[in-house]
Amino acid sequence: MVVIREDVKFIVDTDKCCGCRHCIRTCQEDVWRWDIELNCAVPKYAEECVQCFQCEVDCLGHCFEIIPQIVFKSDPLENTMGEA
Ligand code: SF4
Numbered sequence: 001m002v003v004i005r006e007d008v009k010f011i012v013d014t015d016k017c018c019g020c021r022h023c024i025r026t027c028q029e030d031v032w033r034w035d036i037e038l039n040c041a042v043p044k045y046a047e048e049c050v051q052c053f054q055c056e057v058d059c060l061g062h063c064f065e066i067i068p069q070i071v072f073k074s075d076p077l078e079n080t081m082g083e084a
């Protein structure tokens, strides 16, 4: 399962989830929910993630990866234009 929000991407290997629910308990932003059909925790409210990575550290199954997405709000080369 891949969940992509504007500034973060979650890649969850649902087969590896051992059901420990550490992610649900540890997340201060209440991002995770248990999915009965998938039999796995899922980042249902991923847009609330503040990228503290605590859930990734606590995950007993090592079954997901959180990948920050770099979002350029402006052109990073804009301020270097014209420099010698
Ligand atoms: S990285 Fe932090 S805020 Fe984001 S889901 Fe994990 S514990 Fe919650």
Ligand code: SF4
Pocket (backbone or CB within 6 Å): 016, 017, 018, 019, 020, 021, 022, 023, 024, 040, 041, 058, 059, 060, 061, 062, 063, 064
């Ligand atoms: S911490 Fe990892 S193994 Fe435990 S319920 Fe969450 S996703 Fe599954």
